[in-house]
Amino acid sequence: MNEAITGPVPNGFQGRVGWASPSNIALVKYWGKRGKQIPQNPSISFTLSECRSETFIGFEKAEHFGFRFFFDGQENPAFGVKIEKFLTENLAFFPFLNQLSLTVESRNTFPHSSGIASSASSMSAFVMGLMEIASLLTGLSTSSRAWLSSVPEPVEGPINLQKASYFSRLASGSAARSVFPKMALWGATPYYEGSSDEYAVSLENDIHPVFKTYRDAILIVSGETKSVSSRAGHALMEGNPYAPARYAQANENIKDLLAALKTGDLDTFINITESEALQLHALMMCSNPSYILMKPNSLNIINAIRAFREETKTPLCFTLDAGPNVHLLYPDSEAEKVANFIKDELVKYCDQSRWIADCVGNGPKKLL
Numbered sequence: 001m002n003e004a005i006t007g008p009v010p011n012g013f014q015g016r017v018g019w020a021s022p023s024n025i026a027l028v029k030y031w032g033k034r035g036k037q038i039p040q041n042p043s044i045s046f047t048l049s050e051c052r053s054e055t056f057i058g059f060e061k062a063e064h065f066g067f068r069f070f071f072d073g074q075e076n077p078a079f080g081v082k083i084e085k086f087l088t089e090n091l092a093f094f095p096f097l098n099q100l101s102l103t104v105e106s107r108n109t110f111p112h113s114s115g116i117a118s119s120a121s122s123m124s125a126f127v128m129g130l131m132e133i134a135s136l137l138t139g140l141s142t143s144s145r146a147w148l149s150s151v152p153e154p155v156e157g158p159i160n161l162q163k164a165s166y167f168s169r170l171a172s173g174s175a176a177r178s179v180f181p182k183m184a185l186w187g188a189t190p191y192y193e194g195s196s197d198e199y200a201v202s203l204e205n206d207i208h209p210v211f212k213t214y215r216d217a218i219l220i221v222s223g224e225t226k227s228v229s230s231r232a233g234h235a236l237m238e239g240n241p242y243a244p245a246r247y248a249q250a251n252e253n254i255k256d257l258l259a260a261l262k263t264g265d266l267d268t269f270i271n272i273t274e275s276e277a278l279q280l281h282a283l284m285m286c287s288n289p290s291y292i293l294m295k296p297n298s299l300n301i302i303n304a305i306r307a308f309r310e311e312t313k314t315p316l317c318f319t320l321d322a323g324p325n326v327h328l329l330y331p332d333s334e335a336e337k338v339a340n341f342i343k344d345e346l347v348k349y350c351d352q353s354r355w356i357a358d359c360v361g362n363g364p365k366k367l368l
C-alpha cells in the first residue's frame, strides 16, 4: 500500500468532494449471498439516470476518525449507520481515515417515499468521494497500482471504476453495478471473460445499441418502506429448498441474456427479464417464513403490460425490485406509444398517480 495511505496525514489536509451516482435495476437478479457480500449467482443490470444520490464529503485532519451524516440538510445519524459500519469494517483499506473527520451530506433526486431503494446509489456515490479523497492524499490517481494492489485494475481513468465497484460491493452488494455506464455484470461467469464475484464489469461495449436507449418507467404502487429488508431476504435464501435450482437457472439466464444483449434479441430479453422478476418474488413466497412484497396493483400492472404487448406487439416488459413497484422497460423508439399507455391504462394503479420517468444512464458524475 502506498505510504501516503498508511502514513501520517499532512497537517492542514482538508477539503470537500462531491459525487452523484445512480441507482440501477437488475434484469438477472442477485438474491442470496455468502461470505463478505459475495453473490450466489451473477447478475446484470441497467444503470439508471434520474434516480441518483448526490453526496458531498467534507474532510479535515483530526486526532481520530470522526463521522457526521446529514440527509436532506438535516443531521441524521440513523441514515449514516450503513456507511459508518462499512468504514469501520474496512478501515484496513482506508487507514488514513483514523486521522480524518468526515462530514457527509447526501440527498436523493427521487422522493424518499417512492419505495425506491437508495443503497446502490448512495453507497456508490459515497465510495466515489472516498476514492477521490484517497487520490488527493496520495497525490496519485487511485488508478495507480500503488494503491490496493490486491484489486485488479484494467479500467483506467481519474478514478478506477473497478476499485470503486469493489468497495461499493462491500458497502452494499448491488451498488457494485452502479458505477458503470449503461449496463453492468457482477459475479463470476464462464460466459464473460474478466467477470468477478468481487466487483462488477462494464457491459457497455458488448450490448446492441438498442439497449443504450432503454427507458424505465418506475410505476409507484406503494411508497411504503418494505416489510422485509433485502438483508433479511438474502439470508432467507440459505434455508430455501429451491435455492440450488435458482442459482443454476440464474447462471443459464446470464448466458442467454448476454447473447441476447449482444444481438439485440428483444424477445429473449423480454422473456428472461420477466421470468427473473417473477422468480425473485416466487423465492420470497417460498422462503420460511414466507412473505409477499407485491400488491394487488403490482399484478394489475403486470397483467396490463402483458395484454398491451400481446395486442400491439410493442416490445415492452416489466421487472420488479424487492418491492411492489413495477419497472416498465422499453426502447426509446416506443416512447410516445408507451407514454399514452401509461397515462391511459397504468397510472390508475399507481399510488397518487405517481411514476418516475427514468432511462439508461452514464454512471457516477463528479459534482465539485
Ligand code: PMV
Pocket (backbone or CB within 6 Å): 025, 026, 028, 029, 030, 031, 043, 117, 119, 172, 173, 174, 175, 230, 231, 234, 280, 321, 322
Ligand atoms: O444490494 P442489496 O443487498 O440491497 O440487494 C439487492 C437485491 C435486489 O435488488 C432485489 C436484486 C438486485 O440484483 O439488485
